[in-house]
Amino acid sequence: MTNLTAKNAGPLAGIKVLELGTLIAGPFCSRMLGEFGAEVIKVESPDGGDPLRQWRVLKDGTSLWWSVQARNKKCITLNMKSPQGQAIARQLALDADIIIENYRPGVLEKWQLGYDDLKAINPAAIMVRLSGYGQTGPMKDMPGFGAIAESMGGLRYVSGHPDRPPVRVGISIGDSVAAMHGVIGAMMALRHRDVTGGRWNGKPSAECVAGQGQMVDVALYESVFNLMESLVPEFDHAGVVRERTGGALPGIVPSNTYTTGDGENIVIAGNGDAIFHRLMLAIGRADMANDQQLARNDGRVPRTAEIDAAIQTWCSTQNIDTALQILALADVPVGKIYSVRDMMDDPQFVARDMFEQHAFADGTPVKLPAISPKLSLTPGQTLWLGPKLGQHNAEVLQSLGYSQAEIAQMQLEKII
Structure with a gap:
């Protein structure tokens, strides 16, 4: 695997990211930041961790998807329902530049980890919140998955053949598009923070002028809706409802x-x-x-x-x-x-180095998709594959000042 050096540490080197998320949208958002040099600490439940660890094709009980989705992340376990687990999460947030979460709205507030709670201790923090319907509105408390967002956002309606029911794209595109909106929002918020001050160092404001942090509110259905081209003005001005047209692109011929x-x-x-x-x-x-x-x-x-x-x-x-x-x-x-079989030996994919060769802990080789986009001076890189559950508990907790004995006791009490 590649090792970080001062020359290729990545454009986000020095940025600290706290991930409080599971499955796709939140973790994909932090994954992209980690691929370009940010330090990502991912918090998982001690009881099995992120469910994505068991999704799709497994190797030795762990998803092959996990090796990509959690690459470059430091994974720790915290019982977020316990007061001590919540206290540790707040400690991590104190030094975070970006906090990413995809719980249902209101859950973090119940744990005193909502945006207002964390802003009070880290005013320069940027909190990226990904949810089905956003943090406001009559549907905000409803569970929202990518498949529902694709439907509500308009994508499913126009996908498929006109004489058959709508179909889905063969990937979780609603979640992934939302994650990319989260990355874009985080980068714009970082820029705003840079021009209004700087990062927070935990000192009183008289000693540190913190830049303005903010909340990035990403709704999955709105991220899909944002891709829908001229859908709205065509309907509003001309009464046209775009329909399913199979493999064709209506109005753009051939x-x-x-x-x-x-x-x-x-x-x-x-x-x-x-x-x-x-x-x-x-x-x-x-x-x-x-x-x-x-x-x-x-x-x-x-x-x-x-x-x-x-x-x-x-x-x-x-x-x-x-x-x-x-x-x-x-x-x-x-x-x-x-198909993926076509991609693996395709000259264009090969010439662009679109596959990375790595190895699992047991030495078994595995290819991963390479990192996009490609930056000429500070490209992204894979430092390690998705870690084991709680692999970085000791490292991260010791950095917060906990002793080995305290860490062992937390493990006995199932706090980590």
């Missing part, structure tokens, strides 16, 4: 999925005016390439079915490799639909 003669599927995006002209020439339809009505997108939209039929007819006469080659030579955006 952009669809087509089947080749050997039964493979490819995506062709020939919707630029010049691209459309090259595409039609490449498939032997000079008549359509030179049809002035089809020269612009607004003229192509009424003839979408005709255009799609012409492209599909041509694709049916080609195998996938030939189709990809011909269209690439014509400078037409085209691609096959990749």
